[in-house]
Amino acid sequence: MIKPLRGMRDLAFEDAKKFEYFIDTATNIAKKYGYEYLETPILEESALFKRSVGESSDIVNKEMYQFIDKGGNDVCLRPEGTAGVVRFFISNKLDRQDGKYKFLYYGPMFRYERPQKGRFREFHQFGCESFGEESVYEDYTIIELISKIFDELNIAYSLEINSLGCSECMPKYKEKLVEFLEDIKDELCEDCQRRIKTNPIRVLDCKNQNCKTALSNAPKITDNLCSSCHSDFEKLKELLENSGIEFSVNKNLVRGLDYYNKSAFEFISSNLGAQNAIAGGGRYDKLVEFLGGKPTAAVGFAIGVERVLELLELPEQKREGYYFGAMSKEGVDKVVKVAKDIRKDNRAFVEFEPKKLKAHLKSADRQNSRYCCIVGEDELKNDTIWVKDLEEKREFIVSSDEFVKNI
Ligand SMILES: [Zn+2]
Numbered sequence: 001m002i003k004p005l006r007g008m009r010d011l012a013f014e015d016a017k018k019f020e021y022f023i024d025t026a027t028n029i030a031k032k033y034g035y036e037y038l039e040t041p042i043l044e045e046s047a048l049f050k051r052s053v054g055e056s057s058d059i060v061n062k063e064m065y066q067f068i069d070k071g072g073n074d075v076c077l078r079p080e081g082t083a084g085v086v087r088f089f090i091s092n093k094l095d096r097q098d099g100k101y102k103f104l105y106y107g108p109m110f111r112y113e114r115p116q117k118g119r120f121r122e123f124h125q126f127g128c129e130s131f132g133e134e135s136v137y138e139d140y141t142i143i144e145l146i147s148k149i150f151d152e153l154n155i156a157y158s159l160e161i162n163s164l165g166c167s168e169c170m171p172k173y174k175e176k177l178v179e180f181l182e183d184i185k186d187e188l189c190e191d192c193q194r195r196i197k198t199n200p201i202r203v204l205d206c207k208n209q210n211c212k213t214a215l216s217n218a219p220k221i222t223d224n225l226c227s228s229c230h231s232d233f234e235k236l237k238e239l240l241e242n243s244g245i246e247f248s249v250n251k252n253l254v255r256g257l258d259y260y261n262k263s264a265f266e267f268i269s270s271n272l273g274a275q276n277a278i279a280g281g282g283r284y285d286k287l288v289e290f291l292g293g294k295p296t297a298a299v300g301f302a303i304g305v306e307r308v309l310e311l312l313e314l315p316e317q318k319r320e321g322y323y324f325g326a327m328s329k330e331g332v333d334k335v336v337k338v339a340k341d342i343r344k345d346n347r348a349f350v351e352f353e354p355k356k357l358k359a360h361l362k363s364a365d366r367q368n369s370r371y372c373c374i375v376g377e378d379e380l381k382n383d384t385i386w387v388k389d390l391e392e393k394r395e396f397i398v399s400s401d402e403f404v405k406n407i
């Protein structure tokens with residue numbers, strides 16, 4: 001027996017329904033904000049992620065499904081969604097159009113990690129990327145969009161925000177931070193000691209308790225912003241406050257890659273275990289340039305679909321559509337014909353095997369159909385259909401013509 005690969009799973013039945021419900025809801029809301037659907041390839045050149053996600057990251061170093069294809073190309077299954085969208089943006093020369101572009105995407109991503117609760121090797125992301133908009137109103141609007149999705153799905157969250165500064169204030173802050181870290185080096189974990197040289201900002205979000213304690217007096221980015229970053233951050237907070245979206249500032253919320261700047265945010269659920277972030281994003285004004293395009297302001301986010309599905313409760317499933325059955329072989333032709341007309345606007349399920357009424361009613365119930373429509377001996381003779389409304393528990397007989405007309 002062949003099973004799915006480790007860390008991969010089929011999405012079926014209840015989970016598939018939840019998935020569809022989530023994607024429909026998120027897509028509809030994003031479209032109201034002007035985002036249009038974009039589908040990029042799942043397989044891309046490995047170099048794309050080495051450059052965008054960063055060669056020193058675990059994702060690129062340890063977790064990529066990377067291989068040489070039959071043409072000798074170094075390729076990998078995408079580990080995240082943003083890089084492909086930015087690659088699309090540049091390879092279609094949209095960076096030279098000076099316009100504003102908004103794309104939404106969703107689909108499978110792949111990381112070769114140790115599978116655990118809430119973490120799969122194949123997982124799904126839903127994301128939006130907005131290009132060409134510098135205004136902090138866009139940062140606010142994208143947070144508003146995410147909060148609308150979770151509100152609509154009845155998913156509770158807390159929102160954390162931070163500012164990562166810009167190419168003017170960040171490098172100065174980084175120097176200050178490195179100075180501080182060198183002083184407390186001995187109190188830090190091995191990873192953090194290494195990061196002082198490679199990626200000091202990442203030290204701020206180390207989960208090690210000793211590191212957290214040692215870092216409590218570390219200089220904070222938000223106290224070291226230049227005037228433009230400072231006023232944008234204040235404006236973002238003001239906009240969120242005025243719209244009633246609750247948030248807290250997490251001064252240790254970082255992304256650790258140089259092309260991220262200004263707003264960073266994370267939506268967190270308290271109803272999940274260790275993997276508790278359900279959405280994350282922020283501004284990345286340097287990424288388009290980083291990947292060879294013209295400098296373009298950009299802000300975006302991604303939602304971790306599997307984690308959301310864990311929290312999602314489907315709205316009550318109402319009985320829907322029509323179940324057709326016949327009690328004799330002669331009746332089957334007739335129900336097949338009627339079902340064809342019904343399917344123009346409705347769901348119809350047809351049982352081809354003649355059965356007794358009781359058996360049909362049971363099947364219709366299992367299909368969660370609203371109407372159980374049966375052709376027996378009398379109905380065949382009179383050109384009628386026997387119908388039971390399983391919702392309102394009433395029965396009636398109608399002529400075939402009327403039945404199709406009055407649906
Ligand atoms: Zn700045």
Ligand SMILES: [Zn+2]
Nearest residue numbers: 189192206211
């Ligand atoms: Zn540490």
